[in-house]
Amino acid sequence: MTPSTPNNGPTGDRAQRRRTTIHDVALSAGVSASAVSKVIRSAAGVSPQMRERVTQTIADLNYRPHAGARGMRGTSFTVGVMVTDFSSPFHPEVAEGISNQLDQTPFQEIVVRGGVDPSRQRRSIEALFDRQVDGLIVIAPWTPQEWLEDLGREIPTVVVARHGAPRHFDTVVSDDNLGARLMVDHLVSQGHTRIALTSQPSGGLRGQYVLSHTERERGYEEAMRARSLQPQIVRTTYSEEGGYRAARDLLDRSNRPTAIFAGADIAALGVLRAVEEAGLRVPDEVAVAGYDDIAVAGISRVGLTTIDQSARETGETSARLLLERIEGRVDPVRYVMRPQLRERATTIKQR
Structure with missing residues (x-):
């Protein structure tokens, strides 16, 4: 009863x-x-x-507004956001920027983790699509380009940290090639000629449609070869453990680098740990640099030299572009953020 x-x-x-x-x-x-x-x-x-x-x-x-009723009418006032990984601070900072922009509107974000496996990412994106979100912001997808184009035909979509010129969705990227060249220029100005890079595998993405880390790698190689310097690249993962493993590999070499440029700040933290374990001084014996300018990089006890690619502004811009698409814009927009070098203690030797 x-x-x-x-x-x-x-x-x-x-x-x-x-x-x-x-x-x-x-x-x-x-x-x-x-x-x-x-x-x-x-x-x-x-x-x-x-x-x-x-x-x-x-x-x-x-x-x-009642979400269920809005969904049946074709508008749910929700935005799906897929991040690759929560352990990398850059992605949550982008998501925060998205949230900040949506706070000024009736829209609410739904954030899911897709990982780096393309099939897992597709399932995560499809789950958001099935929940009748009004648009999608996808951060650093490893999925094939045509799959993303098909997605953009079905629903307003903005892709973050993916290079190329799409036809059916918008992109927000940093000029990663320039950012890498800025860092090489800085390290050379500090007297370094043996400069190594930690990166990630390309995930099978080639040509113009590549993720940010691949474009950074290209910029690094171009800058090194332009100075007749030999590139050294170790590909692991953009994680603290990945940076640690890459640095251990580099430091064990007979002609070890005097500067290690980690492709992401989270990896640079692992590099710093490996350098400390090896009993080497930063920056006098090994300079360490990163990319992203996450919050911890600016803490005085860390003082990580890095490239600022404005994670929160990236998120805010992504949300703004998506709202424009939801309102009916169909022409693709490619928004490029200009990176800025942040010089700090991990590369600047005390005079």
Whole structure:
């Protein structure tokens, strides 16, 4: 037997309380329901006065659009975000930037981890698609280009940290080639000629459609060869353990490098650990540099020289571009962030 709910008291009041609808907002604001919908979606064609009036009414009535009903209408006001890995601080910082941008809108992000396996990433993205999100932001996908193009045909999509000129989705990338060249220039200016790089495998991606780490590797090789210097590259993973393993390999060589350029800050932390275990001084015997400028890099006890590629701005830009696509823009946009060198203690010798 199912127990009955009393019709009086706090529980009964909640049971009988009717949820505020979009029509209630429209009636109270003195506008049409379609006008309220436009305000909620931040759509064009709404005067500032109407937008202010409707927004205030929504706040007064404590109106929250019903996700299930919106999904059936074709708009869920949710954005799917796939990150590769939560252990790399860069990806959560991008996700934070996305969240910051969406805070100004009715949209809410749903974040999932895809890992680096292409099939796992596809399943994660498809799971978001099946939940009727209105758009997707995909960070560092290892998936084939045509699969991403098909995805972009189906749903508004922005891809982060993937180079190339797509036809059916937008991209936000750092100029990784330039960033790597900036770092090589800096290390050479400090007197280094034996400069090694830690990187990752390409994941089978070639040509123009490559991930950021492959483009950094290209920039590093170009800068080294332009100075008649011999590149040294160790490919592991962008993780603390991956950087540690790469550095152990490099430091065990007879002609060990005097500078190690880690392709990501999280890997640079592993390099620092390996250098310390080897009893070598940073930066006097081995200089260490990274890429990303994560928060820990700027802590004085770390003082990691790195390349700032503006993770939060990357996220904010990605969200802005996605909202434009949701509103109807179809022409692809390729937004390139300009990297900045951050010189710190791990490469600057004390005079």
